[in-house]
Amino acid sequence: METNAGLVAGSHKRNELQKPLNNLNGLICQICGDVIGLREEGNAFVACNECAFPVCRPCYEYERRGGNKCCPSARVDTRGTKVHVLPLLLLVFLGFFKLIFHSYAHLCGFKGSPQLEGDDEEDDVDDLESEFDHAKTDCKTTQMWSPQGREEAVDLSSSSRHEPYHCIMRLTSRQQVSGEIPEATPDNHSLRSQSGPLGSSEKRSSTYVDPSLPVPVRIVDPSKFEFIWVGNKYADGKGDMEGTGSNGEELQMADDSRQPLSRIVPIPSNQLNLYRLVIICRLIILCFFFQYRVTHPVNNAYPLWLTSVICEVWFALSWLLDQFPKWSPINRETYLDRLALRYDREGEPSQLVPIDVFVSTVDPLKEPPLITANTVLSILAVDYPVDKVSCYVSDDGSAMLTFEALSETAEFAKKWVPFCKKHNIEPRAPEFYFSQKIDYLKDKIQPSFVKERRTMKREYEEFKVRINALVAKAQKAPEEGWTMQDGTSWPGNNPRDHPGMIQVFLGHSGGLDVDGNELPRLVYVSREKRLGFQHHKKAGAMNALIRVSAVLTNGAYLLNVDCDHYFNNSKALREAMCFMMDPTLGKKTCYVQFPQRFDGIDVHDRYANRNIINLKELLWLEEEGKGINKSYIDKKRALKRTESTLPIFNAEDIEEGVEGYEAERAFLLSQKRLEKRFGQSPIFIASTFMEQGGIPASTNPASLLQEAIHVISCGYEDKTEWGKEIGWIYGSVTEDILTGFKMHARGWISIYCMPPRPAFKGSAPINLSDRLNQVLRWALGSIEILLSRHCPIWYGYKGRLKLLERIAYINTIVYPITSIPLIAYCVLPAICLLTGKFIIPEISNYAGMWFILLFASIFATGILELKWSGIGIEDWWRNEQFWVIGGTSAHLFAVFQGLLKVLAGIDTNFTVTSRHRTTKETLPSSTSSNGRAFWSRPPPSSS
Numbered sequence: 001m002e003t004n005a006g007l008v009a010g011s012h013k014r015n016e017l018q019k020p021l022n023n024l025n026g027l028i029c030q031i032c033g034d035v036i037g038l039r040e041e042g043n044a045f046v047a048c049n050e051c052a053f054p055v056c057r058p059c060y061e062y063e064r065r066g067g068n069k070c071c072p073s074a075r076v077d078t079r080g081t082k083v084h085v086l087p088l089l090l091l092v093f094l095g096f097f098k099l100i101f102h103s104y105a106h107l108c109g110f111k112g113s114p115q116l117e118g119d120d121e122e123d124d125v126d127d128l129e130s131e132f133d134h135a136k137t138d139c140k141t142t143q144m145w146s147p148q149g150r151e152e153a154v155d156l157s158s159s160s161r162h163e164p165y166h167c168i169m170r171l172t173s174r175q176q177v178s179g180e181i182p183e184a185t186p187d188n189h190s191l192r193s194q195s196g197p198l199g200s201s202e203k204r205s206s207t208y209v210d211p212s213l214p215v216p217v218r219i220v221d222p223s224k225f226e227f228i229w230v231g232n233k234y235a236d237g238k239g240d241m242e243g244t245g246s247n248g249e250e251l252q253m254a255d256d257s258r259q260p261l262s263r264i265v266p267i268p269s270n271q272l273n274l275y276r277l278v279i280i281c282r283l284i285i286l287c288f289f290f291q292y293r294v295t296h297p298v299n300n301a302y303p304l305w306l307t308s309v310i311c312e313v314w315f316a317l318s319w320l321l322d323q324f325p326k327w328s329p330i331n332r333e334t335y336l337d338r339l340a341l342r343y344d345r346e347g348e349p350s351q352l353v354p355i356d357v358f359v360s361t362v363d364p365l366k367e368p369p370l371i372t373a374n375t376v377l378s379i380l381a382v383d384y385p386v387d388k389v390s391c392y393v394s395d396d397g398s399a400m401l402t403f404e405a406l407s408e409t410a411e412f413a414k415k416w417v418p419f420c421k422k423h424n425i426e427p428r429a430p431e432f433y434f435s436q437k438i439d440y441l442k443d444k445i446q447p448s449f450v451k452e453r454r455t456m457k458r459e460y461e462e463f464k465v466r467i468n469a470l471v472a473k474a475q476k477a478p479e480e481g482w483t484m485q486d487g488t489s490w491p492g493n494n495p496r497d498h499p500g501m502i503q504v505f506l507g508h509s510g511g512l513d514v515d516g517n518e519l520p521r522l523v524y525v526s527r528e529k530r531l532g533f534q535h536h537k538k539a540g541a542m543n544a545l546i547r548v549s550a551v552l553t554n555g556a557y558l559l560n561v562d563c564d565h566y567f568n569n570s571k572a573l574r575e576a577m578c579f580m581m582d583p584t585l586g587k588k589t590c591y592v593q594f595p596q597r598f599d600g601i602d603v604h605d606r607y608a609n610r611n612i613i614n615l616k617e618l619l620w621l622e623e624e625g626k627g628i629n630k631s632y633i634d635k636k637r638a639l640k641r642t643e644s645t646l647p648i649f650n651a652e653d654i655e656e657g658v659e660g661y662e663a664e665r666a667f668l669l670s671q672k673r674l675e676k677r678f679g680q681s682p683i684f685i686a687s688t689f690m691e692q693g694g695i696p697a698s699t700n701p702a703s704l705l706q707e708a709i710h711v712i713s714c715g716y717e718d719k720t721e722w723g724k725e726i727g728w729i730y731g732s733v734t735e736d737i738l739t740g741f742k743m744h745a746r747g748w749i750s751i752y753c754m755p756p757r758p759a760f761k762g763s764a765p766i767n768l769s770d771r772l773n774q775v776l777r778w779a780l781g782s783i784e785i786l787l788s789r790h791c792p793i794w795y796g797y798k799g800r801l802k803l804l805e806r807i808a809y810i811n812t813i814v815y816p817i818t819s820i821p822l823i824a825y826c827v828l829p830a831i832c833l834l835t836g837k838f839i840i841p842e843i844s845n846y847a848g849m850w851f852i853l854l855f856a857s858i859f860a861t862g863i864l865e866l867k868w869s870g871i872g873i874e875d876w877w878r879n880e881q882f883w884v885i886g887g888t889s890a891h892l893f894a895v896f897q898g899l900l901k902v903l904a905g906i907d908t909n910f911t912v913t914s915r916h917r918t919t920k921e922t923l924p925s926s927t928s929s930n931g932r933a934f935w936s937r938p939p940p941s942s943s
């Protein structure tokens, strides 16, 4: 509001200034700073007669081509709609008229002139301009178009996948961040820093450690609630808090190295209590309802009655399971400024720890290289010290297209990254940045910025042309397979049987950006694949990356994103570090996860992908700081590094120095044991002992590459604990849930982090079949876990899983089974109709009351949830619809497929994915492309 007022005032002022000048030549364009030229009649060019906002003709036309229908100043004025109602109406009317004319012409068999379809703008076209055609016709869509014409357009939204969460995991479980931070003593590691869960917001500094407070249990189900608890208050809360601290206080806080880097934001207790009250009422009503149902069978339709009661009981149970995680939500906010004060002070070397970012891709046709490129660019431009970020791209499809696109991306990054950092733009994925409207009235917009932005946009369009050309070229593979630029054959021609490949771009030796600064390192990795070796999909790919990165850069933490999920918030890494480097939280936190947000969903969100309401799939909970979720991430570097670190240890053992731990540690330290656990790589094992990450200075880079190829070979994990106890855990297609579960069972906690500006965004499946397939895959993953030794119902009672965590995981695992009663219940009405019988006996007034109360309580909970979450009724309804669609199709199918797979060993999926591929063996070789070294390794001779 404040900004708006400012804007409006600003533009008035300008108008006033200009009025007297209006007829003068020499007026300055408010966008680019050039002089506004004259029109033929000798008056200054005026774009908008309403406000006479001074823009030059080139700027005005540029904006128009970019899809703006109104003048640059009015567009940012929120009242602009009012001003432009008339022209809009006219436009609509005109459009309508054209439509009628068109159909009429069509009916008469007469072809309307093509101009009729376009806008009435002039069509002088240079090669850059034609690309704006699309935007002209519909500036609202996020579609992307290419300069070459629409056929080649890449539709962003067509990327078929998306993933729930991105997590930062610890690499070492016990991160000694820096000498400054004293060890936590056992008595203050209670996390509950604040007042009680619902208490008023006391001053943080005084309440931070108060071991005497009871430890409240809080759980959050972001599926329905993330907006409730976070949306409204989060953003403002921070401002308020900061406002209260005087300078002196802040300084003092900065001094105190135990100041937490985040806090829990209290939720108003009346809100929460009201909700809880309704839930309890609903529960009580439910009990009476069942009492009535059970004691009043329908005598002439006993089977119908019995079926319906069984279904109802199941629904009630699943509702109850669903309810637990929502009982005590937690909301957190971070103090980025404290993080910077403590570890990243101006003028001193940064003490932030290094992070390796992993991007997974498989199929460049389903996951368009342009999307992956955008993700990579957003990582390279992230707001974190460049020498502390490395980006690893895993290509499970060993596609030369992916490789070449990455090589182009590295080149483009040299221009893109300095531009982002100089102007501090968001988001730092160019496609999404340029699709945003720019607000020329914001004070920070300088004419020089406008010009650089235009240049950059042009560069990006050219980059897109190059990527699209690569994609076009990759459509039909030549008989003899792909050949690299230097004429050698591409080693990955057979994606199911090829050597490991690694290529390092950028980084210290890979060239500087256009301003002469270093860039983060970018590494292409395609792990070795051989027939007869299980590759374990994404989990396998991530484990390979854990090892390569440990050998090459060895970040202390790792972050995993899918290739279609770009950094929407360039401070996301810092957000996560506020938890990982927190003096108290950091020691027990295994991973930080961010919710999944989407772009490019169709307006009506027909397939209910907006996670706003996403059902159980996204269940997670935080309890005494313990998080769960369907996220993926996992284990830190799998292993741990020094003494304390592995997540293979139980979290408390590490903290408390339990006896067994000491003993195990001694055992572990023996090299033999380490090799058994981590595989035969002395360099990898050594790297796990580097608490702060980084590689021993003495190592020779050439030998590191050799070793890196070794650790991604497909036999490397044989007889080790990879995928069993270490790294991403194998055995479920939802490896993220399984791995998170395993970590929680060891007593680690996880944090759910929801910065006001969403940290990551992805593209969601936009067609029903992709979406159903995804839902099917997730449900199948759950069933796999349900039927495995890791089933949360029985697993780990000797471990450290908290009861609520267990319930939340059970809920996440069991939901596909609900499809069976759901289908039964859907069929019941038909049977009732056919047989003329009903599932409920003649109803008395007394019974009728329970029915009415039950429905009322269902409405009440629904209304409260809707109200607090800010979810619209439409979204909610769509979600309910999709729940039935998915529940009666994909979930049911998953149950059977899972049973088949686990009980009979039939992997239906396998037959789908492994279709015809020629098994042409390509001889891997050491080659070079583009003058850079390219490493690969021959297949194991006979192992």
Ligand SMILES: O=c1ccn([C@@H]2O[C@H](COP(=O)(O)OP(=O)(O)O[C@H]3O[C@H](CO)[C@@H](O)[C@H](O)[C@H]3O)[C@@H](O)[C@H]2O)c(=O)[nH]1
Pocket: 160, 161, 162, 163, 164, 165, 359, 360, 361, 362, 363, 367, 394, 396, 536, 537, 538, 541, 561, 562, 563, 564, 632, 733, 734, 735, 736, 737, 774, 777, 778, 781
């Ligand atoms: O053999 C494979 C298969 C997949 N992937 C990658 O794994 C990610 C997720 O796969 P996708 O098919 O896109 O699944 P989604 O349902 O979109 O992803 C969500 O759900 C998955 C299952 O829970 C999680 O693995 C993902 O992290 C999560 O984002 C993608 O980046 C893929 O490139 C591989 O690297 N290798």
Ligand SMILES: [Mn+2]
Pocket: 160, 161, 162, 163, 562, 564
């Ligand atoms: Mn995906």
Ligand SMILES: [Zn+2]
Pocket: 029, 030, 031, 032, 033, 034, 055, 056, 057, 058, 059, 060
């Ligand atoms: Zn201008």
